[in-house]
Amino acid sequence: MNWNKVDFEAAFGTLDQLTESDLPEICFSGRSNVGKSSLINKILNRKSIARVSSTPGKTVTINFYRLSEFRLVDLPGYGYAKVADRDRERWAELMEGYFRTGRNIKLCLQLIDMRHPATEFDISMLEFLSHFEIPYAVVLTKCDKLNKAEFNNRLAAFKKELGDLGDEISIIPFSALKGTGADNVRKTVELALSK
Numbered sequence: 001m002n003w004n005k006v007d008f009e010a011a012f013g014t015l016d017q018l019t020e021s022d023l024p025e026i027c028f029s030g031r032s033n034v035g036k037s038s039l040i041n042k043i044l045n046r047k048s049i050a051r052v053s054s055t056p057g058k059t060v061t062i063n064f065y066r067l068s069e070f071r072l073v074d075l076p077g078y079g080y081a082k083v084a085d086r087d088r089e090r091w092a093e094l095m096e097g098y099f100r101t102g103r104n105i106k107l108c109l110q111l112i113d114m115r116h117p118a119t120e121f122d123i124s125m126l127e128f129l130s131h132f133e134i135p136y137a138v139v140l141t142k143c144d145k146l147n148k149a150e151f152n153n154r155l156a157a158f159k160k161e162l163g164d165l166g167d168e169i170s171i172i173p174f175s176a177l178k179g180t181g182a183d184n185v186r187k188t189v190e191l192a193l194s195k
Helices: 036-043 085-100 120-131 148-161 182-194
Strands: 007-012 025-030 062-066 071-074 105-113 136-141 171-173
Touching: 025 036, 025 182, 036 071, 036 105, 036 136, 036 182, 105 120, 105 182, 120 136, 136 148, 148 171, 171 182
Parallel strands: 025 071, 025 105, 105 136, 136 171
Antiparallel strands: 007 062, 062 071
């Protein structure tokens, strides 16, 4: 599979702008500032095809990146308190519409900052994906910020935090800085696309 030939295709801010799902899609979900753009850049071996922002809540569109056989879809970050109520409502409509309009979603990569416990938003998102039978895996970002003991403690705690959801989830620790887990993310995507 060629990960190097990719183009930014479109950014949509409202549900009625979404175009037909004519290729398999791999989407990325997570709270604001969790590192979705950094992950996309790393697995595509690009520095800035996905724009990285230091301001949480900046990505308010669904961004599509086209590869030869599928699309990567960067979903807006959630859970940032300074977003206005009307923006939050538009975000909720856009996200729910994306997942519930019959798109060819092969996998959702749910990103969670490994340094912190899973938030209520994270758990709700995993429950949503599970309820609608959307295949998913969890990517624990920023793992390079932890020493070995902290890494092992957080990994064990994370599985407990997920409760029943934690039993069969594929979990990939990831570092955009060091590239840790990038190959595992690509393999997980390729496996999902082969099904």
